[in-house]
Amino acid sequence: MKVLGIETSCDETGVAIYDTEQGLIANQLYTQIALHADYGGVVPELASRDHIRKTTPLIQSALKEANLAADEIDGIAYTAGPGLVGALLVGSTIARSLAYAWNVPAVGVHHMEGHLLAPMLEQPENRPHFPFIALLVSGGHTQLVKVDGIGKYEVMGESIDDAAGETFDKTAKLLGLDYPGGAALSRLAEKGTAGRFVFPKPMTDRPGLDFSFSGLKTAAANTINQSIKAEGELTEQTKADIAHAFQTAVVETLAIKCKRALKETGYKSLVIAGGVSANKQLRQGLAELMSELGGHVFYPAPQFCTDNGAMIAYIGALRLQNGEHSDLAIDVKPRWAMTDLPAI
Ligand code: KG4
Ligand code: ZN
Numbered sequence: 335m336k337v338l339g340i341e342t343s344c345d346e347t348g349v350a351i352y353d354t355e356q357g358l359i360a361n362q363l364y365t366q367i368a369l370h371a372d373y374g375g376v377v378p379e380l381a382s383r384d385h386i387r388k389t390t391p392l393i394q395s396a397l398k399e400a401n402l403a404a405d406e407i408d409g410i411a412y413t414a415g416p417g418l419v420g421a422l423l424v425g426s427t428i429a430r431s432l433a434y435a436w437n438v439p440a441v442g443v444h445h446m447e448g449h450l451l452a453p454m455l456e457q458p459e460n461r462p463h464f465p466f467i468a469l470l471v472s473g474g475h476t477q478l479v480k481v482d483g484i485g486k487y488e489v490m491g492e493s494i495d496d497a498a499g500e501t502f503d504k505t506a507k508l509l510g511l512d513y514p515g516g517a518a519l520s521r522l523a524e525k526g527t528a529g530r531f532v533f534p535k536p537m538t539d540r541p542g543l544d545f546s547f548s549g550l551k552t553a554a555a556n557t558i559n560q561s562i563k564a565e566g567e568l569t570e571q572t573k574a575d576i577a578h579a580f581q582t583a584v585v586e587t588l589a590i591k592c593k594r595a596l597k598e599t600g601y602k603s604l605v606i607a608g609g610v611s612a613n614k615q616l617r618q619g620l621a622e623l624m625s626e627l628g629g630h631v632f633y634p635a636p637q638f639c640t641d642n643g644a645m646i647a648y649i650g651a652l653r654l655q656n657g658e659h660s661d662l663a664i665d666v667k668p669r670w671a672m673t674d675l676p677a678i
Pocket of ligand 1: 344471472473474475498499500502503514515516517520608609610611612613614639640641
């Protein structure tokens with residue numbers, strides 16, 4: 335079965351084709367980052383308009399990449415939520431209309447289920463086996479999920495305020511880095527001196543698996559202000575030292591909560607996914623944790639950590655094979671609990 339996947343939930347237009355026999359056979363991505371950079375964040379209306387411009391040409395490029403004609407596509411998957419309503423409506427309208435015209439089934443996919451199962455796009459030896467604990471860390475979500483199978487999800491903990499990626503981006507902005515600054519902050523942190531600044535590890539001193547990151551951003555803001563008072567304009571080294579302290583606090587906080595979730599369940603596999611899972615220090619910290627616990631950590635290839643169409647095409651193929659499909663109504667879910675998904 336060959337499934338076309340369309341992702342338009344935020345600021346990336348992703349189109350891919352997943353073949354249940356050959357695996358991923360096309361993967362096209364257009365990122366709107368430059369479009370939103372001047373505004374310091376995603377402008378929803380601009381995002382929707384750009385998805386309108388880019389989705390159809392990317393579908394044509396994906397078909398060309400896979401050397402397929404339109405009538406060789408057996409189904410269409412699209413991100414139905416969560417995400418920006420206007421952006422979701424673009425992808426779902428195009429997907430639904432094409433499926434009607436091509437007379438194939440369409441299925442709405444949950445964006446976070448896409449992230450969660452993105453490591454399944456790796457080579458067989460690098461794919462996790464059920465059950466596992468998943469740490470989902472993106473620009474909009476921070477969740478610890480107990481995963482017992484496809485669609486068998488239990489959210490064990492989540493952020494009560496900012497998401498991990500959002501905190502990276504806000505702190506990066508305070509340090510004068512362009513939006514979205516997560517990756518740039520992490521590169522800066524590599525030049526930082528460990529221990530010059532130490533930031534708190536929020537909510538690790540009490541039981542439970544929820545996260546809170548807004549205080550860390552405040553700690554960074556205070557340190558920046560004190561450093562400006564002490565040394566005038568911040569030197570590159572001071573910025574790097576602050577980035578290092580911030581990143582260390584985030585990574586250690588996430589690792590403490592992962593350890594708790596693994597101990598509570600007795601599970602030995604950990605998956606990290608979502609944009610922040612591209613972070614090298616986080617990957618290293620969690621690899622150390624898993625070797626201490628005698629388990630394994632799994633993550634997607636860097637291009638499948640951030641938003642992409644491949645993860646949507648993959649989940650779409652699984653769900654279409656399971657007989658699921660959406661009706662003709664164009665229905666998106668800007669808010670959608672992953673626990674509402676049917677099990678396969
Ligand atoms: O999953 P994603 O592409 O989009 C959402 O669904 O939100 O995640 C984007 C987030 C942004 O906040 C971005 O700054 C962050 O992932 N990110 C990183 C890194 N690469 C991307 N954060 C920290 N370190 C990185 N290397
Ligand atoms: Zn995402």
